[in-house]
Amino acid sequence: MNKSQFKRNLRDNPYLLAGMIIIGLVLLMIIVGLFWTPYDTTAMNASEKLQGISLRHIMGTDNMGRDVFSRVMYGSRITLLIAIGTVFIGAGLGTIIGAVTGYFGGMLDEVVMRVVDALFAFPSILLALVIVSVFGTGWIQLLISLGIAFMPSFARIVRGEVLRCKNMDYVENARLQGVSNLRMIFVHILPNIKGVLASSILIGFNNAVLAEAGLSYLGVGSQPPYASLGKMLSDAQQYMFTTPSYVLCPGIVIVLMVLGFAFLGEGISRWK
């Protein structure tokens, strides 16, 4: 695809464009935050508690006088990391399970998919809570538990797609040529379902951002004094009426992140 074609495609696809711009901005903020934040993310200041938006603190300050913008820069990093990790684990495991069971079928398929169904029936937040309470709190445990909780939905999608593809002519063709089963799954079938997989990964990404916010809200996510966006939102809740900027700013960043990835997912699925 040459450059002008790419541009034309992009113009016909406002979702992709909008998604790229929003995610670009968020990524830029996170990358800058790696090297520089306007204030130390944990430095407290008793004389500047719960201030609104000002030039000194463009997102105001929290109840300890910490700069909210600096904390948002840091918190988006944790949130994004957890979201990426969750999707990586969930989609990775889910794809392997879904593809293998869908391709081979039979008894294995029945057994594994019923187990996956059971996992699916379990509320994902509850599952994550159970895992966290067994292995302790912290963002690595959170990441693993959310990953496991997200796995069933990917397994189902992939299995369905593999079932659809496995009797198609090109697969039959490859089988006649003596291609091995694993090669068939991962080299022949998977590339043909990448569109569906990509958009479900991006949807999963959104759910992961929201689930992390939800879990941090319950106090099992990142540990103070560092806070993910969800945790900030939960801390800010009690100051909602006195200092609205404290709750609005992290909230808006979460909305942007989710919106950005949603647009990106929509855009990719429409990409010709």
Add this chain to the structure above:
Amino acid sequence: MIKRRPGRRLGTALLMIVLTTLTIALSGCSSDKTGDDSSTLTVGIPQDIDSLDPHYATGAGTKEVLFNVFEGLVKPDKDGNLNPAVASEYTVSDDHTVYTFTLRDGIKFHDGSAVTVEDIKYSIDRNRGADGSEPLISAFSKITDVNIVDDKHVEIVLAEADSDFIAQLTVAIIPANNQTPETTPIGTGPYKYVSSSPQENVIMTRFDDYWGQKAYIKDVTFKVEANADAIVMDLNGGSIDMFPRLTSNQVAQLSEEFQVYEGTMNLVQALYINNAEKPFDDVRVRQALCYAIDRQEIMDYVSDGDGTAIGSAMFPSYAKYFLPELNDTYTKDIDKAKELLAEAGYPDGFEFTITVPSNYTQHVDTAQVLSEELKAIGVTAKIQEVEWNTWLSDVYSDRKYQSTVIGVDASTLSASSLLARYVSDAGRNFVNFNSADYDAAYKSAVETSDDAAKTEFYKECERILSKEAASVYIQDLPEYVALNKKYTGYEFYPLYVQDISLIKPVE
């Protein structure tokens, strides 16, 4: 004629509808007027009850609820006096070794049965581990005998003199024949237990055969508010009428419907350090931590400057024992702190974990300020939030922790209730403090019967705790109690209790 009939039917039907509606509406009015609504009260509590058996309950938050259900031989009041309760009077022998109690006439348990001297003996024996088990209350290990004199009198015989022992006898008297005190708690208090559901609520109702001043409010629900962020919303929304421990910021957000009572929580809030754990086994390291913190700054962040600084394991409400000068043993001195750390072999500081129960906002906030302050001396404090039951088992019972921020309350109206836990082999010594001087001073205090000398020994104990930096003592937190203006009569106790029986509806 034939044509008019459907019209008349319609008219009758309409009339019936109007009448029915009116009946329902008016009956609604009449029940409003009786004002039954205000004789129920919903109290928010920050965590679930850990045990309904008063002898096995450990959490201060549990004891403050059970205070309404159970009574001991004596019972504390809001002024810090001990008044006879299950016993109508008591005498102490001159050598302070024999305490004789007279059973109150006509006193009944919640199940309607009369309290007997056997019940008293059973309750005391259960706590002192008369069957050879570990005493539930360490102070009870000095009881040698509980004798039933006659069916009105019981005497408690001590192995050694203890003039303070009466303060221990607030321990609940429960029926000897109750096989399941954990699920069917029966006491003699102004409220009787109705039901409870885990992580949700405990429901009580007024005990109409109570021996003393009966409670005003009929039905009380203690509702667990595990999510600290929802408290203000629940108060303003009307799903709870009272919440005993609010932060100053939460108070600022309350609607006009609430009356806010201000007091102190009667807690020793500190960064409790596991003295047995490296590097805290070195007194210089503990002292360095004390020098690194600024109490006023913590209070400014956590409670908008309210609160009372403390320098040892004693809070100001116990004015007789409180030593204000200990607040100045360690004043913020970064250089001194660094020097001490270098001497102890940690010139570049070290890293440790503060484990805090996530349901206590004040403690989590305090931990965050501490972590920030300790950076100045190169010490990195990581914060680990845990759920309350995990805290109880890991930190308090198993002592598997490095440090924690928590408030310790007093269970009885005696200095020993705060100081006993620092004796080297005490069961509740969760900081693993170990000092021969302290053990000796505490022993002298308990054995002395002269009140002035006793107080002096307790003060000596406090000084040792301060000098040895057993923990980093911070403050007694301010307490704000919100009570809906439909009710009145809330009173603060020098103990960590909520006396619901004093609350009454306005009007």
